Amino acid sequence: MSTKEFTLDDLRRILREGAGETVDLDGDILDTGFEELGYESLALLETGGRIEREYGITLDDAALTDAVTPRALIEVVNADLAGAERAA
Template sequence: MAQITSFTVDDLKETMRTCAGVNEAVNFDDDIADVTFEDLGYDSLAVLEMAAKLQNHLGVVIPDDAAEQLPTPRALAEYVNVRLAG
């Protein structure tokens, strides 16, 4: 299996679709990169679930306190990319 070296908001959308708290009204085809998770209908538990799934899938450590400080899909994707590059 090839090592993942970059992670995009589109990649994150796939994980977002599977997490608790997904709002059926969210159109993942829209540009949601800078929309807050809260405005997308994701509560803190759903964000922590996303972080845990990404950790398991990518091997990137995302501490709970860090996940809670990442307000948008773009911020989370950038956090993951920094860790993948490091």
């Protein structure tokens, strides 16, 4: 069984790879809305694509748009990772 887990640090890294260092992602951002952090829906779709490629999963577009905070997105990704692990 794999111990692969998607963390806040993973999300920060991927967000920075996509948008650069223009947004402050340090501190307690788990429950801060992505819009408040400066990420609109197109940026989140790109983030979702990066996560899919790196982690080998397929994220539902609706789940991505419904995940309005980093905590929610991390939960979606980890649920997909757990589902992929069970299917393997």
